[in-house]
Amino acid sequence: MTGPVEPQEHRTDRTGPQAKPRRLWITLLAVIPALFAAGTAGAFWTGYSLHDRPFAWYNSNRIAATAERAARDLSPTIVVALGDAALRHATLDEPGMAALAARHGVESLHFLRIVHDHARIEDFEPLFGDVLKLKPALVLLDADLLFAERGDVAGLRRYGAHLTEVAMLGRSYLPDQSALQYAKPCHAVGPQGWTATAADRWVEARETAVRMNDDSPAFERVRRFADQARAAGVGIALLLPPRPAAVEEKLYGAGNGYRPAALDRLRGQADLPLWRLPDSARKTMTFCRSGMLAPEGRDAYSAWLAGGIAERLSHPRVEEAALQ
Missing domain, CATH: 1.20.5 (Single alpha-helices involved in coiled-coils or other helix-helix interfaces)
Structure with a gap:
């Protein structure tokens, strides 16, 4: 049915x-x-x-401003220094460096320091043309720029953390470029000083942001820039801003002034002399909790550097040994 x-x-x-x-x-x-x-x-x-474009724009304007100021002097001497945040903490700002240089007979020094946190040579390459147009007497490069590598993964993590701070803490989206170039905060180290444990933490944090590779192709990029500078009549020297002894021992190995493999690669590069603060002076340096030079150390390093600049300008072929 x-x-x-x-x-x-x-x-x-x-x-x-x-x-x-x-x-x-x-x-x-x-x-x-x-x-x-x-x-x-x-x-x-x-x-x-x-996100990093403002760095190039801001410092292109600083280069142009330096050129304008130098044009008003009869015999200007321009020195450009490029490096990591350690270079910012190790050197006085433009007026201070000019005053120190004048004591060594270098009048009308225009000292332009350009730094980038966790720096690698790629950060400065957009500025190379403008730097050489300045016709500086000397360009000083942080030695780590020849070996520093910063992967995109670490960069993306930092950018993500920055966006979180923008959203949660109301931070500005664009980095403060003036602070990047001039701010030198310094918090005192604890009573125990720079212990091996503190140095381990510092090195671990740094390697998360930027890695040193003795075989890095950055070396050849710096090499090409040095060739261009030499062709334009510009001198080049490498700087090694001091770090706490415990940190340097972790980075370079006991008893070494720099990474041995990196030094081996630099040997034979006569036009890339490495200027190193004498060990006797390094022993008296004081450092902040960040691992950067404290104000007293900055004064001492700047005075030594001003003397080195004066020596190099008076004898253009000064070798590394003369500055130790």
Whole structure:
């Protein structure tokens, strides 16, 4: 026996036109999150890749301002220093370096220091053309720039942390470029000083941000810049801003003034002399909790550096040994 039969005109075709909107919604629900994720990732990567542009713009303007000031002097002497945050803490600002140089007979020194946190040579390459147009007498490079590598993964992590601070703490999205060049905060080290444990933590944090590779292709990039500088009549020298003895022992090995493999690679590079503060002076240096030179150490290092600049300018082929 069969049940009632639904009239033909009232049957619903469940695979007909009414099913299409349902499939469309299912498709949209699957696609929209994927599109949103892709768009977010694209925006994140674009922001990361452009985040450092203000550094180049800001320092291009500083280079132009230095050129304008130098043009007002009859016999200006321009020295440009490029490096990591350690260089910022190790040297006085422009007026202070000019005053020290004047004591050594270098009048009208225009000292332009450009630094980048966790620096690598790629950070400064957009500025190389402008630097050489300044026609400086000397360009000083942080020696670590020849070997420093900073991977995108570490950079993305820092950028993500920065965005979190922007959202949660109301920090400015764009870094404070003036603070990057001039701020020198210094918190005192605890009564135990720089212990091996503190040095281990410092080295671990640094290697998370930037890694030293003795075979880095950065060496050849610096080498090419040095060749261009020499062709333009510009001298080059390498600097090694001091760090706490416990940190240097972790970085370079006991009894070494720098990484031995890096020194081996520098041998034979006569136009890349390495200027190192004498060990006798390093023993009296004081440091901040950040591992950077404290104000007293900065004064001492700057005085030594001003003397080295004067010596190099008076004898253009000064060798490394003359500055130790």
